[in-house]
Amino acid sequence: MNNVNLIGRLTKDVDLRYTSNGVAVANFSIAVNRPFSNQQGNNDADFFNCVVWRRIAENTANYCKKGSQVGISGRLQSRSFDGQDGKKVYITEVVAENVQFLDTRNGNDNNKQKEQNKSDLQNNQSNSSNENGEPVDIDNDDLPF
Known part of the structure; x- marks a missing residue:
């Protein structure tokens, strides 16, 4: 089973692009607070890269900006490519199937x-x-x- 549910805030504005076939794809990252405090009494956050496709990508780009709170449900996906230095680069990201605008x-x-x-x-x-x-x-x- 590969299922992810996160609530967090966008760390920057959504990057909306279109494939050569005209399919919308948006990339963004969210900060999700951890449910416990560190030794200094502060809550740390985890940062997750997300990708969303088609109409949901366009809606997310149109209605959300840096600091917007969103709820995401989707799946984790890993991919790899060869970097500029020739080394293999591995990326794990959340492929969002649903984005809820919580603000x-x-x-x-x-x-x-x-x-x-x-x-x-x-x-x-x-x-x-x-x-x-x-x-x-x-x-x-x-x-x-």
Whole structure:
């Protein structure tokens, strides 16, 4: 049995190309968090190269970008080729048969808006004053976002 299910975030924008026969093929990689913490208390991630074909490839390229969260189901596939130095190169990748877009359509736009609001507030901190005209010290921990 060869079945893979992953949930992760795209590490870069999807690379969409077409074969000489006009079949769409997209390549991308996703970062998947490990379910445990390392000795420093941080969660490490594993990175997986993925390939998807036809209409799913076009949809993935059109609706997902770096940072988008996706769910992938498919299979592992290994292939090899001779590298430029003459050595055999082995590649294992996930051939996705289904890609679920887990972010809301406006999710990334909302995140950008939140970051912009936070940036605006931080830039205005030096110009903030109370009723007496004295500067007000606002800590980032006090921000609601």
